[in-house]
Amino acid sequence: MSGLQRFALALVIIGAINWGLIGFFQFDLVAAIFGGQDSILSRIIYSLVGLSGLYSLSLLFKPDREVVPETSRT
Template sequence: MKIIDRAALTLLIIGGIHLLLIGLFGVNVVEMLFGDAEQWATRIVYILIGVSALWCFKYFSFTPKGGSRLRDR
């Protein structure tokens, strides 16, 4: 699972940087590399980033000591 976790976090960070570049400079790197949004490669990249974001939802309950931070409430 650690490989999937690290891959998901990496894709999520890349997606965040991608959105930062779009917001600041209007540069869409994914579309520059893979073509417009109608191309399958571009859609696959966006799908992978979205699935990575969904996978990382499990980190909301993560604490460094382990367990849930809501357990004692």
């Protein structure tokens, strides 16, 4: 997994946790940390999470690499 894929996955997880908090407790963690939903920092985080989600769609359809076992040589 490349660094970009790990970064995108981390942001998707942050977004999922934030949506879970909104759904269960009506608490927006990103807005609370960065000064409300209308602050520029919150909008940047929301945008990065959205772009990471779109990028992660490509990972969903990426074929798995097949591992070919080595034959033992005697």
